[in-house]
Amino acid sequence: MMKTMKTVACYFRLDSKLKKRLDELSINTKKSKSSILVEALELYLAEHENEDFSFAIEALEELKSGDLKSASKKIDKVVKKLKR
Known part of the structure; x- marks a missing residue:
């Protein structure tokens, strides 16, 4: 059915x-x-629909690997996109 x-x-x-x-x-x-x-x-x-999550996932991966500067830039980009 x-x-x-x-x-x-x-x-x-x-x-x-x-x-x-x-x-x-x-x-x-x-x-x-x-x-x-x-x-x-x-x-x-x-x-x-998953567009913003890819940036967040990349930023989290960089945080895990210790690349804080790059992760911070990506997080700022995600926040900027979400505020639109």
Whole structure:
């Protein structure tokens, strides 16, 4: 038996040019706008969700090896990114 995922509605604003591109892609591919947006968001999140952790992991490895100066620079970079 297949599991069905629970979905929720999500509302946001788009630039009119971006909306037009989405509409055209939906027509051309015969996919729903919702499925296109979900696919795009999944790809984006897969690429970016662990982005900040890689800097933190590198900094921790450098701390473990005793390279405090390099680790400190990387930690500062992580903090700066997270504050944005």
